[in-house]
Amino acid sequence: MKKIIILGSTGSIGKQTLEVINKDKNKFKILLLSTDKNINLISKQIKNFKVENVVVTNKKKYKILKKKFKKIKIFPDFKKIDKKLKVKADYAMSAISGIEGLRPTINIIKKTKRIAIANKESLICGWSFIQKELKKNKTEFIPVDSEHFSIWSVIKDYKKSDIEKVILTASGGPFLNKKIKKNVSPKDAISHPNWTMGKKISIDSATMMNKIFEIIEAKKIFNLELNKFEILIHPKSYIHAIVKLKNGLIKIIAHDTDMKIPISNSIYMGNNNKNFIKSKKIDINILNSLNLQKVRIKKYPVIKILNRITKKESLFDTILVAINDELVKLFLENKIKFLDISSKIWHLINLPLFSKFRHQKPKNLAQIEKLNEFVRLKTSSLSVISKQK
Ligand code: NDP
Ligand code: MG
Numbered sequence: 001m002k003k004i005i006i007l008g009s010t011g012s013i014g015k016q017t018l019e020v021i022n023k024d025k026n027k028f029k030i031l032l033l034s035t036d037k038n039i040n041l042i043s044k045q046i047k048n049f050k051v052e053n054v055v056v057t058n059k060k061k062y063k064i065l066k067k068k069f070k071k072i073k074i075f076p077d078f079k080k081i082d083k084k085l086k087v088k089a090d091y092a093m094s095a096i097s098g099i100e101g102l103r104p105t106i107n108i109i110k111k112t113k114r115i116a117i118a119n120k121e122s123l124i125c126g127w128s129f130i131q132k133e134l135k136k137n138k139t140e141f142i143p144v145d146s147e148h149f150s151i152w153s154v155i156k157d158y159k160k161s162d163i164e165k166v167i168l169t170a171s172g173g174p175f176l177n178k179k180i181k182k183n184v185s186p187k188d189a190i191s192h193p194n195w196t197m198g199k200k201i202s203i204d205s206a207t208m209m210n211k212i213f214e215i216i217e218a219k220k221i222f223n224l225e226l227n228k229f230e231i232l233i234h235p236k237s238y239i240h241a242i243v244k245l246k247n248g249l250i251k252i253i254a255h256d257t258d259m260k261i262p263i264s265n266s267i268y269m270g271n272n273n274k275n276f277i278k279s280k281k282i283d284i285n286i287l288n289s290l291n292l293q294k295v296r297i298k299k300y301p302v303i304k305i306l307n308r309i310t311k312k313e314s315l316f317d318t319i320l321v322a323i324n325d326e327l328v329k330l331f332l333e334n335k336i337k338f339l340d341i342s343s344k345i346w347h348l349i350n351l352p353l354f355s356k357f358r359h360q361k362p363k364n365l366a367q368i369e370k371l372n373e374f375v376r377l378k379t380s381s382l383s384v385i386s387k388q389k
Pocket of ligand 2: 145146147214
C-alpha cells in the first residue's frame with residue numbers, strides 16, 4: 001500500500017488528489033491530511049479514507065474537531081510533524097495556498113520519498129531551502145503546476161545547455177476579449193474560462209500575476225536564465241508549455257484542462273501503471289485553432305514586472321508574493337478595485353521601503369515569514385491611505 005500525505009486536502013488541488021486516490025482506494029493509505037478551517041469536509045475525508053493524522057491550523061476549528069474525533073491524532077500545527085509521524089510516506093502533495101505552505105512543505109520533505117508541489121508561493125519564496133531539504137533527504141520532487149509539470153516531463157531527459165527557449169502559455173483569464181470595467185466584481189474576476197481553481201489563483205490568472213509567478217517558479221526549479229522564458233496567450237489552455245531544444249526539435253505539451261492529469265502522473269509516474277487516467281481523445285478542433293498570441297502590456301500591465309525579476313534568488317520574490325497576496329485579499333473584500341491590483345503592485349515594488357531588499361539573499365525561513373508579514377501590513381495600510389486621498 002502506498003502511504004500518502006496531503007497538505008491542504010480541502011482545497012481545489014487537495015480534493016482532486018483525493019479523487020485520483022479514491023479511484024484505487026485499496027492501494028493507498030492516508031497518513032496525514034490538513035485543512036485551515038474546513039472541518040466539515042475534512043471530517044468526511046477522515047471517515048472515507050480512514051485517516052490517522054490530521055492538522056487543523058485554525059484554533060477554534062481545531063478544538064471542535066479534536067472533540068469530535070477522539071481516536072485519531074489531531075494537531076493544531078505542523079510543528080515537529082516529522083517527529084509525530086511514525087512512518088515515512090511514499091508520496092506527499094503540497095497544496096496549501098500562500099506562503100503559509102512553505103514551512104509545512106519543508107517539514108514534510110523529511111517524511112516522504114516523493115513530493116509533488118503545487119504550492120507555488122513556497123517554490124518562489126523558499127526554493128533554496130526546499131532544494132537543500134530535498135537533497136538532504138533524497139526526496140524526489142515533481143512540480144504539479146500544469147505548465148511546470150509539462151516542462152518537467154520534457155526537460156528531465158535533457159541537459160540545461162540543450163534548452164533554447166521555454167514558452168509558458170496563459171489563458172488570458174476571464175477578461176481576455178472583454179473590456180475590463182472599473183467596477184469588476186470578485187465574482188466576475190474569479191470565473192475562469194477553463195479551470196476551476198481556488199479564489200486567489202483565479203484572480204492571479206485574471207491579472208496575469210499568475211504567469212509572472214510561474215516564470216519565477218520555472219526559473220528556479222529548472223535552473224534556467226530568465227531570458228530563456230516567454231509567455232504566450234493561448235485561450236483554450238490545451239497547450240501548457242512549448243520547449244525549443246537546441247537540436248532543432250520543438251516539443252509542444254498539451255493535455256485537457258484537468259489538474260488530475262499532472263496530479264495522477266505525479267502519483268503513479270515510474271510505477272509501471274499505464275492506465276491510471278482515462279483522458280479524452282485528442283481534440284483536433286482545438287489543435288486547429290490554437291490562436292497563440294503575444295501578451296498585450298496595456299491589457300496586462302503586470303507583465304512589466306518581468307523586467308524587475310532578479311537574476312539570483314532574493315527577498316524581492318517574497319515581497320512580490322506578499323504585496324500581491326494582500327492586494328488580492330483587499331480586492332476580494334471589496335476594499336480596492338480590480339484594476340488597482342496591477343497599478344498598486346507596480347507602485348509598491350518600486351518604493352525604497354521594499355526595493356532595498358532586491359539584492360538580499362534569504363537567510364532562513366523565519367526571515368521570509370517575518371518579511372511577508374511586514375510587507376502585507378504595509379501594503380494594506382498604504383493601499384487604504386491612497387484610497388482615502
Ligand atoms: P485552495 O484555496 O482551493 O485550497 C487551499 C488549501 O490550503 C485548503 O485546504 C485550505 O484550507 C488550506 N489553507 C489555506 N490557508 C491556510 C493556512 N494559513 N494554513 C494552513 N492551511 C491553509 O487553493 P488551491 O488548491 O487552488 O491551490 C493550492 C496551491 O496550489 C496554491 O499555491 C496554488 O497557487 C497552487 N496551484 C493551484 C492550481 C489549481 O488548479 N487550483 C494550479 C496550479 C497551482 P481551508 O479549506 O480550510 O481554507
Ligand atoms: Mg499554472
